[in-house]
Amino acid sequence: MATGKSPVEAATEGLQRHFGHEALRPFQVQAIEAWSQGQDAIVTLSTGAGKSVCFQLPPLIDGRCTLVISPLVSLMQDQVRTLRQRQIPAALFGSGAHDARLSDLAGMYRVAYMCPEFAMSRISELAQLRESICLLAIDEAHCISSWGHEFRPQYKQLGQLRQVLGKPPTMAITATCTAAVREDIRRCLQLINPTEVLGPTNRPNLQLLIRRRTTLEDDLKDTFGLNASRDGIDNTSISSTSSSIVYVPTKARSEEVANWLQSHGVKAAAYHAGLSMQARQERHTAFMLDELQVIVATVAFGMGIDKPSIRRVIHYGGVRSIEHYVQQCGRAGRDGEDAECIAFVRPQDFQETRAHILQDFSRNPDEEYCKRLLALHGELVAFLSDSSQCRRVRLLQHFGDLPGSVPHGQPPRGECILVDGKPCCQWCDVCLLGACKLQQQEGDFTRECQVFLRCVDACGGMTGSTLPCALAAGQNIDRLRAKKLHLHKTFGSGDFRPLAWWKAFVPHLLQAGLLQERPSLLASGRSYAALCLTAAGKAVLQKVSSFKLCPVPHDLAGAGTADALSKVSKAQVEVRSTGLPAKIEASLSAVDCQMQELYRRLSHVRQQWMRRLNIMGEAIISNPILRSLAKIRPASVLAAQHYVPGLPSLMNKDISDLLQALVEEVNKACKEFALPQNVNTQAQKRAGEDLVSPMKKRSEVNPQKPSCRAEEGLLLNIVLTNRGRIRCHPVRQCLLRPLCSAMNLNVQLWRRALTNGWRCWKCRACQMADEFPKPRS
Incomplete structure (x- = not known):
């Protein structure tokens, strides 16, 4: 450890030297202090909040190595490249990596990455290197817990790895983690009184939109700006501001969406498990180098993409859980600038996702784990279907956060704040439509609840939702006649509601805990979710309690689920490829327009440099740094290092050459536009600056x-x-x-x-x- 300096001071010096940031964030200080005191920690921070820095700085202080376990190979590859560009020795072991030997871990590297399978297969070799490891970091730690949304059995064995390594300080890191999952992580890894580092869940720069999925033509043509104009982010040209990820549930849909985009002139490619390792690597690299505008990925592979300037994340089809949704949305806007997250879903997507969960159950019949997955999916369905409450508020409530309060006035955009007693963020589809401020009406659905629960009881708790819905609506289908349920007294007892209404009613009963789903297997081996009554459901059935919903869900107010996922009006803030809202861009002065042109030129210089050297330098020279260069317009590299925030003080030759090229472009543009240079931005405050993508201030x-x-x-x-x-x-x-x-x-x-x-x-x-x-x- 550095002599004469506290661990936090030494970490701050390393942060300035290698990462270009002036100071650690409070939660990063908390994590590093826990490590320096030999304590374990569970770090829960939103994607893009700086989780990686928490385990990348300790080896720079200690002089030994951090061992990082992660399931995302492509993400580890990107982080290794970025660390090397930051002059931090790093390597990926196993998983197709041919440039690192495990024997080199001691002394040669500061950060060593490996997947859990490789680590457990080399556990005896790692035991011999235990003295060289100062920190064990478990990334995506929610995979340890069977209560989580992405349980991986291999992660359960990492407690054994920790024992073999001599119980070094261990840091379990995740972006989405509930209290129950944190407790399971502590138990499985046998952590001793771990420090819990809980950062903010909210990402204010992300706009959240939910829309009904129809056709590719209607949904994506407008979304990607292929029409004459659109509201939202206009990224019709390939540039550093045009990157988008489309998440799809299947390989077939990945190819379908990618082919459609290609046919409409968008540089897009599919990315899924059906491709060879080489093909996936080529497409991944092309996307990182801005040679591809859109990557259409299945969830399993799309989570390994780590690109700071992704401006748009689209879910086109079903999502498994709120945790999956938040993590995938977290790929967008990691540079701190505005980005949008659009989910195109329809009721059939929910059924498809449930079918995939049950299909997994047929392969691995763990009933309790499958029930938890179904419950998590039910929470997601409720989140997507509710268009009366602020999206962010629901997400915060799911993870145990509460909105703040302000007595009057509009809240900061993207922040969840109680205004006049009503929570809103002004940056999701519900708030933009003003639905969250409407008077909420309570609906009494006790009669409908009793009707449906009797139908479930009549089916014996051995069927899915199809038969009870048909029984309530009085649909004389073959399966009812086969079981002679068309003769039951409950047949048609709910014919005052259409069949679509009853199908929409089921998720609300599950969410309220009146029904539960039990994974079951047929003799053929096919799996399904059987509906059965809970104790609370039996109480309603016996008229001991009532069932009310406030506000009345939109899918129950209409004839079916179409109203809940109706195509909401488009975003009210139009954002251009410059990153500025269109109204502000239209009112900019001549100097401001010249600054935006300079920013575009700098983006082009960086893009050409990345392609020529095949180096992903965006993580080092980010979009906010380019904006600062365009504002400050340093006349030399020395001036840029002094004035521009975010530049690391230690650069390799490639990054130094890029900075030199950027400064030359600045000098050229300043001569062309007659712009002053070495501008002190602290003295310049212009109207509308708060609408520009935020830039972190220097200390x-x-x-x-x-x-x-x-x-x-x-x-x-x-x-x-x-x-x-x-x-x-x-x-x-x-x-x-x-x-x-x-x-x-x-x-x-x-x-x-x-x-x-x-x-x-x-x-x-x-x-x-x-x-x-x-x-x-």
């Missing part, structure tokens, strides 16, 4: 300490050649040594002085003397 000077405002210049003006007087501005720590060497200054004294605040020695402008160490004689 500011401590207001309690005096600071020098005498000079506003480049880094070269920080230390003047006149040794009798020194004028200073905030200086990156990495630049102190060359500057002090050139000026014959004491590095340690200056570093200590800078840590205490930006001050100056004998600066007449602020009338401060002897605040900084004097030059050596």
Whole structure:
């Protein structure tokens, strides 16, 4: 561990050096402090919130290696490439990786990735390397728990791996985790009083839209801007701002959607298990390098894509659970800029998804696990079908979060806040339509509930939902006659409602706990979910309690489920490929338009550089950094490193060459447009800036300490050649040594002085003397 520095200070220095960020986020500090004290931790953070940094920084402090276990091979490959570009030695072991030997783990690498199958197959070799491992990180830790949405039996064995490694500090990391899953993770890994790091669940930059799925022509032509105009994000050209992922449930639909997009001029490709490893790798790389605009992926493979500037995630078909939905939406907007998540679903998709869950049960008849999966899917159906409550509020409630409150006025867009007692976010389809603010009406469905529960009871609790629905609606079908149920007294008892209504009613009874589904197998081996009454359902049936819903679900207010998934009006904020809302873009000044043009040119330079060198540099030089370059317009690489937030201080030659090319493009554009350079953005506040994609601010000077405002210049003006007087501005720590060497200054004294605040020695402008160490004689 670094001498004389606390773990957090050392981690912050590594963060600035390799990642370009000024300070750790509070939850990252909490995770690193837990590791430094030898404690285990369960880290639950939303996708894109900085989970990886929590386990990538400790080896930079300790000098040993972090062992990372993850099921997503392509994601591990991307992270290894990015870490190497950040000058952090990293490697992927196993899973088709041919460039790393396990014997090299000790001393050669700081971060080592492997899948659980490979780790367990080499457990004896890893035991010999236990002294070289400072942290065991379990990514996608929800896979450990059978209570989770994506249980993997191999993950259950990782507790044994932890024992063999000598119980090193262990960090279980996940993006979606309920309290029950966290407890299961703790038990399975045998974690000792783990620190629970819980970050915010909400992603304010993501717009959530639910629409009814119809045809590819009607759904996707407008969504991808293939018509003359559309509301939403207009990304009709291939660029760093045009990347989209379409999630589909099957390989066949993946090919179908990809072929349709290709036929309409979109550069798209399918991505699924039916492709060879080489084909998947080629398409993955092409998407990362912006050679493909859209990747149409099955869920199992699409989760391994880690691209910061994905502007759109589309679900075209069924989703298994709310956890799956949140994780897949989390692929979008990881650079912090606006993105949209659209789910196209229809009632048939729910049945297809349930069929897939039951098909898995027929292969692995674990009744309890299948019941939990069906329950999780039921929660998703309720979420998608409810168009009366803010989407974000429902998601937060699912994960145990609550919205904040504000006495009056509009909440910040994308934040879940109670306004006049009603929760809304102003950034989902429900809130944009104003439905969340309407007066909610309660509906008494006790009569309908008793009718249906009697029909379920008449079927003996041995059938699915088809027969009870037909029995209630009085549908004289063959299966009813075969069981002579058409003669039962309950036949037609619910004919005051159509068959579609009864089918829509079933999920609400399941969600309320009046019915439960029990996975069952037929003699043929085919699986199905049998409906049976719960204790609460029997109480309603015996008229001990009533059944009311508030608000009345839209699918029950109409004749069927069509109303619940109706095609909502399009997004009310039109976002162009510049990343700016169209209304703001139309009102920009000439200088602002020139800045947007410069941003487009910088995106093109980065894109061409990535393709030429086959390097995925977007994670290093991100879109927010490009926006900062376009705003600040540094005249040199040195000025860019000083003024532009997010640039790592340590770069390899390729990234340095890219930064040089970007600065040259800035200089060229500034000459063409006669734009000033080295602009101090803190002094420029223009109207509408809050609608521009947010840029993280640099850490500011401590207001309690005096600071020098005498000079506003480049880094070269920080230390003047006149040794009798020194004028200073905030200086990156990495630049102190060359500057002090050139000026014959004491590095340690200056570093200590800078840590205490930006001050100056004998600066007449602020009338401060002897605040900084004097030059050596």
